[in-house]
Amino acid sequence: MKCRVCRAPGVIDIRRHNANFCADHFLRYCREQVARTIKEFDMAAPGDRLLVAVSGGKDSLALWDILLELGYDVDGLYVGLGIGDYSDVSGTYVQNFVSTFLEPRGERSTTTLTHIDLRSEYDYDVPTAADATGRAPCSACGLSKRHLFDKAAREGDYDVLVTGHNLDDEAAVLYGNVMKWQIDYLARQRPVLAAENGFPKKAKPLVRLSERETAAYCVLRGIDYQVEECPMAAGNRHLEYKHALAAAEEASPGMKQAFYFGYLRDAAELFEQSNDGAPDGAPALLACESCGSPTSGDTNGQPRCAFCRLSQRAAAAEPVPVELLQTRRR
Numbered sequence: 001m002k003c004r005v006c007r008a009p010g011v012i013d014i015r016r017h018n019a020n021f022c023a024d025h026f027l028r029y030c031r032e033q034v035a036r037t038i039k040e041f042d043m044a045a046p047g048d049r050l051l052v053a054v055s056g057g058k059d060s061l062a063l064w065d066i067l068l069e070l071g072y073d074v075d076g077l078y079v080g081l082g083i084g085d086y087s088d089v090s091g092t093y094v095q096n097f098v099s100t101f102l103e104p105r106g107e108r109s110t111t112t113l114t115h116i117d118l119r120s121e122y123d124y125d126v127p128t129a130a131d132a133t134g135r136a137p138c139s140a141c142g143l144s145k146r147h148l149f150d151k152a153a154r155e156g157d158y159d160v161l162v163t164g165h166n167l168d169d170e171a172a173v174l175y176g177n178v179m180k181w182q183i184d185y186l187a188r189q190r191p192v193l194a195a196e197n198g199f200p201k202k203a204k205p206l207v208r209l210s211e212r213e214t215a216a217y218c219v220l221r222g223i224d225y226q227v228e229e230c231p232m233a234a235g236n237r238h239l240e241y242k243h244a245l246a247a248a249e250e251a252s253p254g255m256k257q258a259f260y261f262g263y264l265r266d267a268a269e270l271f272e273q274s275n276d277g278a279p280d281g282a283p284a285l286l287a288c289e290s291c292g293s294p295t296s297g298d299t300n301g302q303p304r305c306a307f308c309r310l311s312q313r314a315a316a317a318e319p320v321p322v323e324l325l326q327t328r329r330r
């Protein structure tokens, strides 16, 4: 197995591209894929300030590193979700990345990390929110993260909020949306969403890289990351869709990329048009009376966003450790 570019011994094979790469050319390949994606989908312009949501996992740390390597002005944002040891360890990987990986390279002056902790700043955590509201943990978690990411991007005056969703993630979401014909979600399943109604521009620059590739990128760059699965992910449909697509990819390399990029090229616009023409349209947004975020939600005639409703209920509840929530949900 020889590198496609320099013929040195290869360290990784990318079956869907029918290519092998040495370490140097693989790292270059990853950066080029991200640069190409940013350009193709107009995700960021030169001089834009980017905020990357980091979780401590391979994708977001690889993305932060790649964006810095590409010369972007990018800061990190980490939200401590309070999911037991999993969150503690994840936060440590983010801190380690900053202190042992970014700072020695002299990037401290140009990149910063904001750390928001749900328990200490909002008086709740994800397991307690799930228990108090009856929501699935990933639903309570997703709502909290979306709100805090949007808020941080808005208040920090960032041009783009970027996340580490990779090809496997996006193909799995697309698969799920198609299986259930979620037309409104399909209409918004783009790797870039323009800023609108007080929400920041959002982009997913890793959609041309698989999770195997982002893991290899981290290993070759010496970036340590959280390898454990979130304990709340068990039973998550998203994982089932990933497994189904992995089997298809194994039988036919390139299937996942063809599925996702074929959708973007040939079908996404049709769903956007059909959604635009929906008779009920999107409700007008008002400012949440509590936090000022744009919302269509309402409490007794007062605009109140879903985050404020969830966090208020969760903060009033007795804290529920992750292990107890798992027992209750069995």
Ligand code: Q46
Pocket (backbone or CB within 6 Å): 126, 137, 138, 139, 141, 142, 230, 231, 232, 233
């Ligand atoms: S962290 Fe949160 Fe994920 Fe854990 S609770 Fe679900 S959504 S699985 S990215």
Ligand code: ZN
Pocket (backbone or CB within 6 Å): 003, 004, 005, 006, 007, 008, 021, 022, 023, 024, 025
């Ligand atoms: Zn090479």
Ligand code: ZN
Pocket (backbone or CB within 6 Å): 288, 289, 290, 291, 292, 293, 304, 305, 306, 307, 308, 309
């Ligand atoms: Zn609010």
